[in-house]
Amino acid sequence: xxxxxxxxxxxxxxxxxxxxxxxxxESGIPDFRSVDGLYNQKYDYPPETILSHSxxxxxxxxxxxxxxxKMICTxxxxxxxxxxxxxxxxxxxxxxxxxxxxxxxxxxxxxxKVYELHGSVLRNYCMKxxxxxxxxxxxxxxxxxxxxxxxxxxxxxxxxxxxxxxxTVKKAVRAIARADVLIIGGTSLNVYPAAGFIRYFQGTKIVxxxxxxxxxxxxxxxxxxxxxxxxxxxxxxDT
Numbered sequence: 723x724x725x726x727x728x729x730x731x732x733x734x735x736x737x738x739x740x741x742x743x744x745x746x747x748e749s750g751i752p753d754f755r756s757v758d759g760l761y762n763q764k765y766d767y768p769p770e771t772i773l774s775h776s777x778x779x780x781x782x783x784x785x786x787x788x789x790x791x792k793m794i795c796t797x798x799x800x801x802x803x804x805x806x807x808x809x810x811x812x813x814x815x816x817x818x819x820x821x822x823x824x825x826x827x828x829x830x831x832x833x834x835k836v837y838e839l840h841g842s843v844l845r846n847y848c849m850k851x852x853x854x855x856x857x858x859x860x861x862x863x864x865x866x867x868x869x870x871x872x873x874x875x876x877x878x879x880x881x882x883x884x885x886x887x888x889x890t891v892k893k894a895v896r897a898i899a900r901a902d903v904l905i906i907g908g909t910s911l912n913v914y915p916a917a918g919f920i921r922y923f924q925g926t927k928i929v930x931x932x933x934x935x936x937x938x939x940x941x942x943x944x945x946x947x948x949x950x951x952x953x954x955x956x957x958x959x960d961t
Contacts (some may be wrong), residue, residue: 723944723945723946724946724953724956726944727929727944727946727953728772728925728956728957728961730903730929730944730951731810731815731903731957731958733816733954734902734903734927735814735815735902735903736817736818736819736901736902736903736925737810737815737817737901737903737905738816738817738818738819738886738898738900738903738904738905739807739816739818739819739904739905739907740821740822740898740904740905740906740907740909740919740920741819741820741821741822741906741907741908741909741950742821742822742907742908742909742911742913742952743802743823743909744906744908744909744910744932744933745804745821745823745907745950746798746801746823746825746827747827747829747908747910748755748801748802748803748950748951749795749798749799749801749804749824749827750795750797750798751795751798751825752792754874755848759867760876762958767784768822769788769792770790770882772784772785772788772793773785773793773881773882774789774834774862774881774882774883775881775882775883775884776883778814778881779789780837780877782874783865783866784952785871786799786860786865786866786867787843789860789877790860790861792881793824793843793877793901794857794860794861794908794924795825795845795931795943796857796861798825798827798839799827799830800827800828800830800831801827801951801961802952802955803907803908803950803951803954803955804827804828804830804831804833805956805959806830806831806833806886806954806958806959807819807828807831807954808831808832808833808950809832809958809959810831810958811832811834811835811921812832814930816895817824817835817900817901818835818837818838818893818894819833819835819836819837820837820894820897821836821837821838821839821896821917822840822909822913822916823838823840824838824840824841824842824843824879825842826842826843826844829857837893837894837897838890839880839886839890839891839894839916839919840877840879840880840886840916841877841878841879841880841887842878842879843857843860843877843879844856844857844870845873845877845878846859846860846867846876846877846878847873847875847876847878848869848871848875848876849869849873849874850871850873850874851871851873851874852870853869853870853871854878855867855869855875856905860875860877863875864911872922875917885898886915886916890917891919895919895922898919898920898922898923899909899922899923899924901923901925902925902926902927903925903926903927903928903929904920904925904927904928905924905929905931905940906920906928906929906930906932906936906938907930907931907950908931908932908933908950909931909932909936910932910934910936911936911937911938912936912937918935927943927944928941928942928943928944929942930942930945930946930947931946931947931948931950931953931954932945932947933947933948933949934947
């Protein structure tokens with residue numbers, strides 16, 4: 723399968739990568755739905771509840787206790803998957819990364835065209851005056867971070883009960899629809915509406931890099947169950 727994927731990459735100049743939490747687990751960032759993921763850990767409230775818009779508005783300080791503890795990882799560095807994807811873009815083969823991750827590791831690795839469906843922990847904004855802040859505004863504050871105007875600072879991430887950014891969605895869908903090859907990695911393809919985006923793909927080949935089965939396995943041309951970093955390192959960086 724590795725040889726088949728390497729050949730496909732070599733012959734293609736119009737690839738789009740669609741990724742989820744599994745892309746960043748090799749960087750030490752926990753995913754959500756695996757046995758050791760955030761959703762299977764115990765807190766006073768379920769993570770799904772804490773990461774909702776209504777909880778943020780109602781119990782903002784409790785939200786930030788969880789958010790600082792579990793959603794921010796300042797020590798994480800890009801792994802081989804991030805580096806390989808940046809290399810493919812540099813080579814002119816990869817046209818875009820569409821990610822459900824909020825860690826900013828794709829950009830840290832050098833990727834330029836990244837559509838962050840769920841936002842980024844690196845961006846934060848005042849709910850009152852809309853002034854933007856970096857990650858340090860959250861890390862260096864205690865309790866509920868406040869803007870200089872007195873407003874509450876909110877992470878620029880999509881919480882449960884919130885809609886995706888229309889412009890980001892349009893660009894992501896357009897990129898997927900125009901791709902010849904779609905590589906899907908590190909996602910269960912169970913989270914909607916994001917998972918539904920691959921329905922817009924009209925190209926020739928779908929590659930699925932995921933440790934477990936997904937609802938779209940029967941539509942993939944190549945399926946590899948190994949860690950994404952290992953696969954992309956072998957097929958991109960070691961050639």
